[in-house]
Amino acid sequence: SAAVAKRQGYALVFEADAEGVATGRYWIESQDGELLEKRYELPAGVEVYGADSESGGLGFAENRVVFGSTGAAREGGEIVLKDRRGRSRRLGLARLTGKVSISSVESEGEQE
Numbered sequence: 001s002a003a004v005a006k007r008q009g010y011a012l013v014f015e016a017d018a019e020g021v022a023t024g025r026y027w028i029e030s031q032d033g034e035l036l037e038k039r040y041e042l043p044a045g046v047e048v049y050g051a052d053s054e055s056g057g058l059g060f061a062e063n064r065v066v067f068g069s070t071g072a073a074r075e076g077g078e079i080v081l082k083d084r085r086g087r088s089r090r091l092g093l094a095r096l097t098g099k100v101s102i103s104s105v106e107s108e109g110e111q112e
Contacts, residue, residue: 007069008030008069009031009066009068010028010029010030010031011029011066012026012027012028012067014026014060014065015039015063020063022049022058022063024042024048025039025040025042027039027040045084046081046082046083046084048079048080048082049080050077050079050080051077051078051079051080058079059077059078059079060079061075065077065093067098071098072095073093073095073098074095075095076092076095076096077092078090078092078093080105082105088105089102089104090105
């Protein structure tokens with residue numbers, strides 16, 4: 001990862017509105033808060049929220065996923081991306097390694 005290669009911490013930041021609900025806009029910052037690339041936006045109709053709640057909060061402090069210079073994340077957790085059709089993907093983050101896993105989320109009424 002860039003954090004390890006450059007021996008510097010980075011953060012993936014999700015913009016939130018006044019109520020703390022993620023807006024779908026995100027960017028990468030250096031450990032000093034400097035914007036490293038342009039700001040991005042999830043495709044229209046895709047929502048992001050914490051895996052434990054559809055309230056819009058992501059469950060990460062200040063909606064920031066912080067990676068240290070070793071590649072480890074400050075905190076682990078999960079977020080869910082959901083499209084207009086109700087299809088969802090869960091993104092899990094392992095705190096110690098910074099590894100991201102992606103899995104499908106079964107919808108209610110959907111059979112395995």
